Amino acid sequence: MPAWADALRSNTLQSNAMRLSDYATGRDNNFNLVRFLAAFAVLWSHSYALSIEWEPWIDFLRYTPAGVAVDVFFVTSGFLVTASLLRLGDVRQFLRARALRIFPALIVMSCLLTFVLGPWFTTLPLGEYFTESETWKFLVKNATVLAGLKFRLEGMFPDNPIDRVVNGSLWTLKFELYCYITLVLAWWLAAKVSKSDAFKLFTRVVVIGTALMLAGFWWAHETGNPTWGDFRLFFMFFCGAAFWIFRARIPMHPALFAAMAFVLLAGVAMPTYFFWVYPPTIAYIVLWLAYVPGGWIRRFNSVGDYSYGLYIYAFPVQQALIASFPTQGPLFVFAWASAITLPLAMLSWHLVEKPMLARKTAKQTA
Numbered sequence: 001m002p003a004w005a006d007a008l009r010s011n012t013l014q015s016n017a018m019r020l021s022d023y024a025t026g027r028d029n030n031f032n033l034v035r036f037l038a039a040f041a042v043l044w045s046h047s048y049a050l051s052i053e054w055e056p057w058i059d060f061l062r063y064t065p066a067g068v069a070v071d072v073f074f075v076t077s078g079f080l081v082t083a084s085l086l087r088l089g090d091v092r093q094f095l096r097a098r099a100l101r102i103f104p105a106l107i108v109m110s111c112l113l114t115f116v117l118g119p120w121f122t123t124l125p126l127g128e129y130f131t132e133s134e135t136w137k138f139l140v141k142n143a144t145v146l147a148g149l150k151f152r153l154e155g156m157f158p159d160n161p162i163d164r165v166v167n168g169s170l171w172t173l174k175f176e177l178y179c180y181i182t183l184v185l186a187w188w189l190a191a192k193v194s195k196s197d198a199f200k201l202f203t204r205v206v207v208i209g210t211a212l213m214l215a216g217f218w219w220a221h222e223t224g225n226p227t228w229g230d231f232r233l234f235f236m237f238f239c240g241a242a243f244w245i246f247r248a249r250i251p252m253h254p255a256l257f258a259a260m261a262f263v264l265l266a267g268v269a270m271p272t273y274f275f276w277v278y279p280p281t282i283a284y285i286v287l288w289l290a291y292v293p294g295g296w297i298r299r300f301n302s303v304g305d306y307s308y309g310l311y312i313y314a315f316p317v318q319q320a321l322i323a324s325f326p327t328q329g330p331l332f333v334f335a336w337a338s339a340i341t342l343p344l345a346m347l348s349w350h351l352v353e354k355p356m357l358a359r360k361t362a363k364q365t366a
Helices: 002-015 031-050 056-061 065-088 091-120 126-131 133-144 169-192 199-222 228-245 256-270 271-291 295-302 308-326 328-363
Strands: none
Touching: 002 065, 031 056, 031 065, 031 271, 031 295, 056 065, 056 199, 056 271, 065 126, 065 169, 065 228, 065 308, 091 126, 091 133, 091 308, 091 328, 126 328, 169 199, 169 228, 169 308, 199 228, 199 271, 256 271, 295 308, 308 328
């Protein structure tokens, strides 16, 4: 056999043997890029929604890029957060790590909206704005999330198509925190019930829970029940968790990726079947893209994770643009919101999020 043929055969066998666990061993991946693009997909869709202009995707698919992007966030979060929980093996350390990732940037954002954006755009006299109890409820609730969210402020954006809503994107953070809590409870209860087989019991809970969430998603969507979105987010998160647990058994082969992509595209071409094929395929596609493509594309990983900042700042920036330029359309809003939000996200990462993550790492290695 020629040397080149032998090498090709060897590489093919190696490719066939590669599993998700072989890739998920370090920080050299495309997660930052995947989430970055997802954040811009949300920004794109919200540019239409906040301008009350019909997004082209809705007529055809009844689903938007923002919906897909949120699913991507929950799949990647479930995968990485489960890895963190099982690696730490300690509820307090895990919760501390999650709190440092979520809340510092959220608190800064809430303060900026309350003390900068609010006074600038409110139609209320400043004295009344700062003595309104709703103003302080807005600050506290949006900085803590678990106590409930407050989307509206009186006097804010009164002439916008969606008036008074300052940061509607935060609704998904509440569900993400609920997913964290559910995951921790499942792990803690499994350890309490059976110390010797805690991981096996935890695995069963995750698998059964994921299957039930998928069934609930399909049922709610087919019956028009409004809870289908709740089932969807929990399913995406715990599907990501299941992928981490079974990572040693999941092949990462180009042919399997192509098959998943083909099935998904077939669902897009035939929208009647889209919601039947989309949930079972999206997690594999996302994780394949996060780990397998290499080369120059990996350089983005060293830039930083700007997705969270993009997500929490884009909505209020878009509302401010619509208030300032009411005759402009969604493409104008998307372009300028991107140009304004990206620097805010970069500042959030370098001045708030990254230093907090360094504290988390220092604590874990101390």
